[in-house]
Amino acid sequence: MADNPGLGEQALNKAAEIGLSSQLDEVENLDVNIQTDPLKLVQGEVDAVTIEGEGLVMQKDLRMEDFEMQMTSVAINPLSVAFGKIELTKPTEAKVQVVLTEVDINRAFNSEYVRSQLQTQKIHINGQLTTIEPQHVDFRLLGDGKVALNATIKIVETGENQQVAFSAVPQISANGKTVSLENVEYGESEEISPELTKALVDQTSELLNLSNFDLEGMSLQVKQLKVEVGKLTLQAEAYVEQIPSGQ
Known part of the structure; x- marks a missing residue:
């Protein structure tokens, strides 16, 4: 050698x-x-x-x-x-x-994997246990340390579409393994189920998780x-x- x-x-x-x-x-x-x-x-x-x-x-x-x-x-x-x-x-x-x-994060959000993750969850909307189906998710990285998400979600049982929008600040956990969203600010649609928004907040954290x-x-x-x-x-x-x- x-x-x-x-x-x-x-x-x-x-x-x-x-x-x-x-x-x-x-x-x-x-x-x-x-x-x-x-x-x-x-x-x-x-x-x-x-x-x-x-x-x-x-x-x-x-x-x-x-x-x-x-x-x-x-x-x-x-x-x-x-x-x-x-x-x-x-x-x-x-x-x-x-x-x-x-673009990369949007691609992941609209992937089959994330869709199936969200579709397996049962979520309370107006007191009813429902299944959701994401139609389109628009994820944005804003300049001031914030991320924003705007999603159209179909309620399978009723066939109606709901809009969910929020912005938040991603923070790294103490162990450096997970990302959580802090300072979540909701969009106009306050009457939408908090559970639905939480499901999308959790999914955002999951996607940004470093174990991925x-x-x-x-x-x-x-x-x-x-x-x-x-x-x-x-x-x-x-x-x-x-x-x-x-x-």
């Missing part, structure tokens, strides 16, 4: 790219860059691993516009390298940045969440027990 500097790195980059891609529903662009020198690699030392991706689609139809992960001083099993794998000998920590766009972005062998803890017009940026730390490989 010493005669061929870079060859081991290239093989590992490729294996990691294949492994990560296999966990995603869609990938527009994925680049893994492993930096080390052949002598260190033989001893199982890697200086840095950088993973950059664009248009990564997780299960639940949740798309990430941009994904960046950086790990430094990674210890790997040198024997695994011969098989084109990156097997960590001890867990490592990484810095992660995820960017979601308004965990890949096999990696778990994220979010430190910062930034809402800008049309864009949501999450800064996180990841605990990495393994880097998926294509084997």
